[in-house]
Each structure stands twice: as structure tokens, then as C-alpha cells.
Amino acid sequence: MTSQVRGVQLARLLGQWHALPGRRRSPDYAALAAAVRGLLADGRLPLGVRLPAERDLAEALRISRTTVTAAYRELRETGHLASRRGAGSWTMLPGTHRVASTGLWTPLDDRDMIDLGVAALSAPPQLVPAARAAAEDLPRYLGGAGYHPTGIIELREAVARAYTDRGLPTSPEQIMVTSGTQHALDLVLRLALSPGGGVLVESPTYPNALAALSARRARITTHGLAADGDGWDADLLLGSIRQTRPKLAYVIPEFHNPTGHLMATDLRERLVGAAHAAGTDLVVDESFVDLPLDGTPLPPPVATFDRHSRVISIGGMSKPYWGGLRIGWVRASAPQVQRLAAARVGVDMASPVLDQLVAVHLLAQGPSIVAARRIQLAAQRDALVKAMADRLPDWRVTVPRGGVTLWVELDGPISSALARAAEEVGVRLAPGPRFGLDGTLERFLRLPFTLPTADLEEAVGRLAAVRYDLDRTGRPQWREPSVIA
Numbered sequence: 001m002t003s004q005v006r007g008v009q010l011a012r013l014l015g016q017w018h019a020l021p022g023r024r025r026s027p028d029y030a031a032l033a034a035a036v037r038g039l040l041a042d043g044r045l046p047l048g049v050r051l052p053a054e055r056d057l058a059e060a061l062r063i064s065r066t067t068v069t070a071a072y073r074e075l076r077e078t079g080h081l082a083s084r085r086g087a088g089s090w091t092m093l094p095g096t097h098r099v100a101s102t103g104l105w106t107p108l109d110d111r112d113m114i115d116l117g118v119a120a121l122s123a124p125p126q127l128v129p130a131a132r133a134a135a136e137d138l139p140r141y142l143g144g145a146g147y148h149p150t151g152i153i154e155l156r157e158a159v160a161r162a163y164t165d166r167g168l169p170t171s172p173e174q175i176m177v178t179s180g181t182q183h184a185l186d187l188v189l190r191l192a193l194s195p196g197g198g199v200l201v202e203s204p205t206y207p208n209a210l211a212a213l214s215a216r217r218a219r220i221t222t223h224g225l226a227a228d229g230d231g232w233d234a235d236l237l238l239g240s241i242r243q244t245r246p247k248l249a250y251v252i253p254e255f256h257n258p259t260g261h262l263m264a265t266d267l268r269e270r271l272v273g274a275a276h277a278a279g280t281d282l283v284v285d286e287s288f289v290d291l292p293l294d295g296t297p298l299p300p301p302v303a304t305f306d307r308h309s310r311v312i313s314i315g316g317m318s319k320p321y322w323g324g325l326r327i328g329w330v331r332a333s334a335p336q337v338q339r340l341a342a343a344r345v346g347v348d349m350a351s352p353v354l355d356q357l358v359a360v361h362l363l364a365q366g367p368s369i370v371a372a373r374r375i376q377l378a379a380q381r382d383a384l385v386k387a388m389a390d391r392l393p394d395w396r397v398t399v400p401r402g403g404v405t406l407w408v409e410l411d412g413p414i415s416s417a418l419a420r421a422a423e424e425v426g427v428r429l430a431p432g433p434r435f436g437l438d439g440t441l442e443r444f445l446r447l448p449f450t451l452p453t454a455d456l457e458e459a460v461g462r463l464a465a466v467r468y469d470l471d472r473t474g475r476p477q478w479r480e481p482s483v484i485a
């Protein structure tokens, strides 16, 4: 079954395709084809979708049919479109592409690409020794079948200890090990949310959380975070929980992705109170809790204020250690953990024992590994902020006190156009709309500071050139949004 996108719908998605930065050099048909490839690249146009008939799109874009015909021809030549006479044309990807961890499509041969679409560090030097030590430990487990739906006890103990050290007494029975934080979220949603259930999320928020919610057919409402200041507006957030009484709320209180905000202690307490009163379960994503920078003190975990098993915390190894480990966890009440484990048996049975042992060894050296990560991240963040101040002084940013990302306010609603143009000069970006629901957030761009300083500086140089190009071709005239009935 193939869904179809109509001319007016594609025109809306394409937005300012004709005013792409630097497109002075390319004819209309090539710009249109590039814009469609851009939509495919950032996931806003799905694969296997039937594109509008040429005449339909030409009318919607108010351009000649010949231009659309030529653009479709180019898309066919680059492997982005398959056509069958009389049946239409479908979006596809060339065989040389793969899915990157962000959900973006990455050409395999693109070694020069600076990937700012992924907000994660490369592995620490301690990883290989930890993997060797884990292999030495493995014989202890080989006598059993190897299925541990809640995780191996050593890792659950280590994770429980880390919560206890943060001031939240936790027993291993309250921990379930998962294959990454994303998996933890998906399992929690399976258990806590029926299709059509209401969920409140921050806007912007982590795109793959939105993907998990869409997969569960959640009815999503948003709480808008300010780019600067405290981020969350306490009255609005608590007010919308009281009014909409969602089944679930998903929040990222520690160095929120993408804004980097840290939720204050009193809001944490009030949030738990409001959630309890409204019958809302709180899913708290603590992915970045280990990464405060500049000695920023951490408020107590949100679950500290929970007296009624309303709060489910999720976290994992990906941000402080390495995403390739695929180790995450859920902290909940012991009965909830049992229910989650029962649910997971129908999904993936259990997480790999060897990877869990690697995690045990890394957590044992946690303080020194994480201390080095923080120093590295603070230096890279400062270099990125400085490069932007030098090369792109019109872009505004609130310097985050932790995490791995800057949420940049651009000097116009150009995020998607910029991402498409940046791709042409070898920089992959995650444009603002990826972090929202409805194609808004075009004035924002997430820039992670997880790559080495030299790469960040090079990327900013390339972005500045693309931005400068845009200025030389004259500011695009932004059309009034048209009403689509």
C-alpha cells in the first residue's frame, strides 16, 4: 500500500525551495529536485510515497510543467524516484544510502561529511579494555541460558547504586536493563499507553521520542520551551497538565535535548504533584544527567518527589559512554519492572549479556571517564560558541550548563533551507523542525558539540559561507503561509 502526497501538500512541505541559499547557480528544475531530496533526507517526506502528478505539482507551485518533468527526471536519475507508466512515481533512496542513527539518510561514501546531525560522542579509550574484561567475566554466565529479561544482576546493582548516590534510594528490583534509552521509552509506552492516549511533550523535544509516540498512535500535545531563560514556564506547564490531563508526560529535565535547559528543583516537585493530581504518569528521560559542565550542581532527581509510583525514569550509557553499547534502563517500582519485563519478552527477550558486562566495567570507572568527558565537552562547547560568535554573529545562543547541544536561534526562518544547502558543502544538520511536531521551529537549529574542535570550527566556516551566499543572492521573500483546506 502506498500513500500519496497531493500537490498542495508537497508544495507546503517544499516551502521556500526556490530561495535555497546558493542556488543562484542552479536552474529551477535542479533546485526543485534538490529540495525534494532534502525533504527525504530529513525524514519529512517518507519513502515509498507516491508523488503528485506533474501537472498537479506544477499548479500547486505555480511553475511550468516542464520544470516539474525535468525535476522528476533528475530524481529518477539520482535514484530518488521510481516511476511506472500510468501508475505514478514513488519516493525511494539510491542503493548507496543507509540510515544514520538520527533517522537521516547518509551516503556510504561520504567520508568528508561533518555530521552535526548526531549528538553523541565517539567511544572513550576505556571501552576496549572494558570489553576485554567483560569477555573474561563471561564464563560466569555461560552455564545458564543467558536470558535475563530485567538485566544481569551486576548491572542492575550498579545502576541502582548510581541512583542511590544521587540521593534516590533504589534497589536492583527497581531497575530493568534495556537495549538503549530509546528501547526503554518504547517499552514504557507499550505498557502505559493505549493507542490514542494523550501525551504531553516539550517542544522542541527529542525527535526519536516523537517517533516512538507516533508509533504508539499517541495523541500528542506540546508545552513550548523558551530558547532562553529557564526554558519551562512553570505555570503554563502545570496548567496544561491540569487542563488536558494527559495519560502520560515525557520530559527531559537534565540538559534537555535540544535546548540544554536544566529544570529547577521547585518545578520538579510541583510537576510531580500536578501529575499525580491529574492522573498523569511522568516519563523522565535522564539521558544527559551525567553531563553537567562548569561544575553545575544537579537538582534532585524528579523521582525524589514521587510518593505514588507516578514517575518512571529512563536513562542509559549512550551519552556519557558510547551509543554503540546499546545499554539503557528503566527505574520504576518493582511491580512495574516486572510488568515491563513481561512485555519485553514479546519484543526482544533480553539484552545481550556481554554488552551488559561491558557496561558494568565502564560504570566501575564511571567517575574518571565522565570527568574527562565533561572537560572535553566544555572545551568543544566553548570553541563552537566562539566560532559562531566570530563567523555568524547574528545567530543567538544561550550557553547550556550541560549536555551536548546548542539550540541556536537563527537570523530567519531558514533552518531547513540551510540544512539542505549545508549538505551540499559537506555538513549534515538536524534542522529545527525535526524537533517539533508540525514543521515549525524553522528559526532554530540544533548544533551538537560532540565532534572534535577542529571539525566544529570547519563546520561553522562552511555554514557561514552558505549563509553568506544566501545574503548575496538577496534575502528570500517569505510568502505568507497559505491556507490549505
Ligand SMILES: Cc1ncc(COP(=O)(O)O)c(C=O)c1O
Binding pocket: 119, 179, 180, 181, 182, 183, 206, 252, 257, 285, 287, 315, 316, 317, 318, 319, 323, 327, 328
Ligand atoms: C533525550 C534522549 N533520549 C534518548 C536517546 C536515545 O538514547 P539511546 O542511544 O540510549 O537509545 C537520546 C539520544 O540522543 C536522547 O537524546
